[in-house]
Amino acid sequence: MAAKAWGGRFQQQTDARVEAFTESISFDSRLAAVDIQGSQAHARMLAKVGLITDDECQQIVETLTQIGGEIKRGEFEFRFDLEDIHMHIESALTERVGDVGRKLHTARSRNDQVSTDLKLYTREAIQRIDGLLKDLQVAFVERCEKDQALVLPGFTHLQRAQPVKAAHYWLAYCEKFDRDRQRLADCLKRVNVSPLGGAALAGTSLPIDRHYSAELLEFTDVARNSLDISSDRDYLAEFCFCMALVATHLSNWAEEWIAWFSTEFGFIKLPDAFTTGSSIMPQKRNPDVLELIRGKSARPIADVQQILVLLKGLPMAYNRDMQEDKLALFDAYDTVAACLELAAAMVEGAELQQDTIAAKLEDGFLDATALMEYLIKKGTPMRTGHGIVGKLVALCESRSCRLVDLSLEELQEACPQIEDDIYQVLGARNAMAALCSFGSGGEAPVQEQWGYWKEKLGL
Missing domain, CATH: 1.20.200.10 (Fumarase/aspartase (Central domain))
Known part of the structure; x- marks a missing residue:
């Protein structure tokens, strides 16, 4: 039992099935480099406070470096009876430097x-x-940079919502x-x-x-x-x-x-x-x-x-x-x-796929919200504007056309405040261009955020 770090008070050998059940070397061997790093720091600390000599510290540090190299090169044998990577390294150290290696675990537990x-x-x-x-x-x-001219439909509920x-x-x-x-x-x-x-x-x-x-x-x-x-x-x-x-x-x-x-x-x-x-x-x-x-x-x-x-x-x-x-x-x-x-x-x-995206960009009334916000700017209450645009969308669906296809007279019939500048808002690209709030998907806000990220990432 002396081979076990904890074997001093035991009278029987560990059952082989227990060793196989309790081992962790099959997955914790990847901790070898950091285990050696931590042990070398611990040895240097023990030398600093006088619990080991400087010569003993040097022996420990150098031997641990050698062991680490063997593990990295695949030259080191792993065994279930040594349980984990920590005992493998300590056992190898002790085999090579004797009692000096046994001093490493001073003031330290696994x-x-x-x-x-x-x-x-x-x-x-x-x-x-x-x-x-x-x-x-x-x-x-x-x-x-590559996609800066492209406009895409944004989605909510996987349904086309607004252009960005x-x-x-x-x-x-x-x-x-x-x-x-x-x-x-x-x-x-x-x-x-x-x-x-x-x-x-x-x-x-x-x-x-x-x-x-x-x-x-x-x-x-x-x-x-x-x-x-x-x-x-x-x-x-x-x-x-x-x-x-x-x-x-x-x-x-x-x-x-x-x-x-x-x-x-x-x-x-x-x-x-x-x-x-x-x-x-x-x-x-x-x-x-x-x-x-x-x-x-x-x-x-x-x-x-x-x-x-x-x-x-x-x-x-x-x-x-x-x-x-x-x-x-x-x-x-x-x-x-x-x-x-x-x-x-x-x-x-x-x-x-620019052509495919462009061909379908006007589908789904991506400019509906832009039209509603146009009405708000003209003095229409938001909920009223929402209802007006909803009815216009329904009209377009019945005709299989788009909002931009409606005549000015038809639009004004729905809301008299609409003027001929409405066509600067309708259409997916115009609706995207109208977005101006900080963090939005419009031209200027996106340029601003693009610049922010280039600076943040050092590009």
């Missing part, structure tokens, strides 16, 4: 060690996801993904707090310097309660939620483009490299990547539920249940990162 590793890993994950989100924002902003600049659509996604980045930045504040030195649950009687190890690991603060350190996985639940919302936004975008790619819409053409064919229908081009982005969004959403259900019944402080927390973290992170890596390339490569 509880605070694991939490430190998870926080370091999550911090890196946040930075990577933030970078991928920025790449996607850049892809949308750079589309604005195509760039307004692209910048709308920039806003969503920017909120995702803001949430991640806020999450980082709670991630970037050092748990190292909290030990099992009560701290230690040894003269450690937790602030020094936190400084070495570039944490911005030090956790203040050792009981809380052992039990806290709030930051993982929060990170998983952030991933779930990113995935939701990606799914919204994918769903829209799936519809736009259909023959019925015909708004967009996707690159061949991001579509697939049918095994039986030779004409088919299927938006499989978009469909899988939409489908994979279910996983981060489920990961939030997994980690919350995992945590909800746990007493203070550490419980072995928490070994399962990494599965939600890794799955949410991997899924969202994979989707984001493809999303920016798809946004860059897609083409709006």
Whole structure:
């Protein structure tokens, strides 16, 4: 039992089935780099306070670097009987430097060690996801130049509503993904707090310097309660939620483009490299990547539920249940990162079908709201104007014509305040051009927001 870190008081070997059941090396081996990073900082802190010598510290740090290189190159053997990545690395260290390696775990428990590793890993994950989100924002902003002359129908209830600049659509996604980045930045504040030195649950009687190890690991603060350190996985639940919302936004975008790619819409053409064919229908081009982005969004959403259900019944402080927390973290992170890596390339490569869009742009009375607001400017109460335009739309539907096709006399019969300048408002492009409020889909407001995003993203 001496091979086990906790084996001193046990008389029997662990059942092989228990070792297979309790291992986590099959999924936590990916924490190797941050485990070594945290251990090296801990060793330097132990040397600073005199619990190990400078020479011992150097031996530990250098040997850990060697072990990390072997793991990275795939030269390191993993075994179920060593349970997790933390014991694999500590065991290898002890095999190579003997008692010096046994000193590394001084004033540290696997509880605070694991939490430190998870926080370091999550911090890196946040930075990577933030970078991928920025790449996607850049892809949308750079589309604005190519599509600046295009007007699209905006939809509510998937029904044509009002016309907007195509760039307004692209910048709308920039806003969503920017909120995702803001949430991640806020999450980082709670991630970037050092748990190292909290030990099992009560701290230690040894003269450690937790602030020094936190400084070495570039944490911005030090956790203040050792009981809380052992039990806290709030930051993982929060990170998983952030991933779930990113995935939701990606799914919204994918769903829209799936519809736009259909023959019925015909708004967009996707690159061949991001579509697939049918095994039986030779004409088919299927938006499989978009469909899988939409489908994979279910996983981060489920990961939030997994980690919350995992945590909800746990007493203070550490419980072995928490070994399962990494599965939600890794799955949410991997899924969202994979989707984001493809999303920016798809946004860059897609083409709006200008002729198809223009041919149908006047369908659906996209200028009806602009006509109502024209009446308001002429002194008509809003609800009265709403009713007038509704009756005019019904008239047009009965004649299979558009509002702009009505004569001035017909329009004035519905509302005497209408003058011949009404035709500067009617029609989808005129209705779009009339939009002037801050943040709206009209020409000037979109130009303003486009400039804002170019400056914000450094373009």
